[in-house]
Every structure is written in structure tokens, then in C-alpha cells.
Amino acid sequence: MTTETFTGEQIENLRQTAGEHLFMHAMQTADWRDGALKVFVKGEGVWVTDIDGNRLLDGMAGLWYKSAGYGRTEIADAAYAQMVAIDSPPAGSAIPSTIKLSGVVSELYPDHDARLFFVSGGSEAVETAVKMAKKYRILTGKQGAYKVMSRRNSYHGGTAMAVSLGGSPAADTMGPTMPGTYHVTNYNAYRPTYHQNPVDEAIAVANEFETVIKHQGPDTVAAIIAEPVSAATGIHIPPPEYWHRLREITETYGIVLIADEVINGFGRLGTWFGTERFGIQPDITTVAKAITSGYLPLGAAIATKKIADTFIGDDTRTFKHLITFGGHPVSSAAALKNLEIYKREDLVGNSDRLGTYLYEQLQKLYEHPSVGDIRGGMGLIAAIELVSDRETKAPFPASAGLAKKLPPALYERNLVSFRASDIISICPPLSINQDEIDFMISVIDEALTEIEKDLGLAC
């Protein structure tokens, strides 16, 4: 397959069209419309080529999803074959690829008797899980259980309910959030709220859920939702005690525990599912992104048998929830091939092994005075938090302009990052090798040296 090439004039025209007609998601149009938009034309393994011919390592696996890496023609072939056979089902029926995928994922999921509600992405998976939890509580006798609890400074998607759950002041909510959402403190051992000891801190912040549940009345609460490892806000890895406590609290009050594994799921933490790392079984797990490695859109709410069986019976028990393209057969075919590749190349094992290597190698970046905290060591996901003063952990003032300086410093050295500023997130494809990890770290090292020089910090 040849890669399409573009002349200087075509590139200019593309940028102009984008500047005039395209909304980039969660980006300020003025920041890129005058020619600064990054445009990519090819991907291979962990490498991507931009329209100007620069080859860069994608240190963010797209947006936390390109786990099998770029350029997998066998995924494209599987999708093509499904599309020409039959692309989508007549109303009220199913196609083998979607059926097979429900079986394959259930085999991988700790509860092999799970049932999957397929959707088309992470936000829909979260919406589905929350609605399922509410209806489960109604069906099991708690008519008034509509409240949902999550953590402040988390991220669960861009739709109205999911944004409400995120609890982030940066979210563009435009008015009241979903009634009945309650937020508690997120786990953050670098900036703890109660205790310096991570286990004590974890239990204290988990206990905040119980405090709110008791105050609101346990029979009014449907669910708690949390990411096993909070990714979007800086890779905070709690000790297992945190998740054990969440499981204990939810079991005590009969509340549904939802693990949002839209990023963590399918190997990111070095296990198929993130909660396996913490030794607990949630009631519902949400997945998306890496289920297809981003080749096509797909997501799912995975319900344990306990939850799913509640929806079997007469019409009052039906889960009346419908997403037209949920579990699209072409996406399902891509997902099946993607998961086959994971198994064949042991990408989950690679995530575990190379995640440890990545974390060890990252330690040398502590030589930089701006590096306050390095988090990782649980699969191929890590974060570096930059501070202006390591003792006080004071963040850099906005005037330091990190958000404008750091991404280009990484890009010029051929590393793609995502919103790198106070926190540099690292989330490469799970197919990465050791040399490529070394490359990533050397680029970050050089970029930090340049930034620190610019800010007048001695290295």
C-alpha cells in the first residue's frame, strides 16, 4: 500500500480548510488555525509520519488507545471482509462478529459468565453502565437509588452525564450537572489530603465515599464509578487497599461498583483488566479505546452475571437502552483480530515487563530539578509531574508557559505527547520495544534540559 503524498500547496489547502471548517476536540481554534495544526498521514508500529515527512514516536498511543500499534493490515483485512459480507444487522438481530466478541471478551474477563452491552465509545460505555446500575438497584428493590458517586478531578467522558461524573473544574459543563452526582477526593499520594503514608491516605479517601453514602442515605445511591488507575489526571496508582475498601463499602450498602477501564482495560496495566491488579471484582466494567486499538470505534459495559441476570424475566426487567451502532459488526471484527494479535504477541505480558523497565529508566529523570514526581511501574503507563520547587511541590506559574513550551520541545525531537505541561503522560503502544522506550526517555531528558535552561533552573 503506498502512502498518499501531498504537495506544499495541498498541505497549505488542507490547513486552510481545517482552519476555516474544523472543530478540533477540546482545543482552542486560535491556537492552531493559522497553520500550526499537526496532520499525520502514516503509522507503523509505534511510529507516525506527519504530513511534512517527520517521523515521530507516538508516546500517547493516539489518545490512550493504539495498543497494538499502527499499520496492522490484518485488522484492516478483517474489517473489510466483514464489511463486504454484511456490514450491519437488520433491526433486532445480530451478526456473528459481535456475538463472537462477547464470548472472547468474557473469556478474558475474570467473570467468564459476564454479558456485554456494546456501544460505540467510552462515554457511551459509562452512560450505559450508570443506567444499568440504576435499573439494577430498582429491580432489586431500591426504587429511590439514583445517586452516583465519583471522584473529583477524574474523567469519565464528554457526554452530559459523563462530564458530571468527571468532577473536574476544567470541564465545560454549561450549567447544572446531572442531578444526583456526588464527588469525593481522588487518590493522590504526591499531594495527599490526609496522610503521608499511601495506604493510610488511600483508606482515608476511600472512606469519604462511605461518609457521603451514610449522609445521603444508602438506599438513594445507585453506584460508585472510578478508574482503577486514574489516568487522564496524571496516573495515580493507589495501593490495593483502596480498591478493597471500595469493594467493601459497596458490598456493605448494596451499591454497584463500576470500574471505568476505558483506558486501563485490555493490557494497559499489564493485566487484561485493571482491577485484576488490585484483586477485586467490580460489578460492571466499562471498556473502549484499546478493544480495537482505535482502528474502529467500539466500547462496552461488561456486566457480571449477578447484574446481567437481573435483567432477565418479563418486560419490566428489560434494559430499555439502545445505541444504533453499538457493537458495530465491522468494529467487532476489528476487535476480534486486535485481541488475537494481543494474544499472539503477548502484548499484555509486554506491557507488564516493559512497564517495569520504563519506570526504572524514568528514575534517572529525577536528576532534573523540575521533576517532582515520577509515577508508574504498573504496565506501560507513567507520568512525570513537574514542579517549580521540589521541596514545596509548588507548581510552575502560568507565566512559565510550560503548556506552550514543552509539547514543541518534544515534537521537535520526534516524540508525540498530549497536553504535556505540568504533567507529562506516557502511554505508548503495548507493542513498543526497549530501544523505543530508551528513545522516548532520551527525548524527554533533552526537552527538560532545554526547558530548565529557558526557565533559569540549574540542572
Ligand SMILES: Cc1ncc(COP(=O)(O)O)c(C=O)c1O
Ligand atoms: C476513563 C475514561 N472514561 C471514559 C472516557 C470517554 O471515552 P470516549 O472519549 O471514547 O467517549 C475516557 C476518554 O478518554 C476515559 O479516559
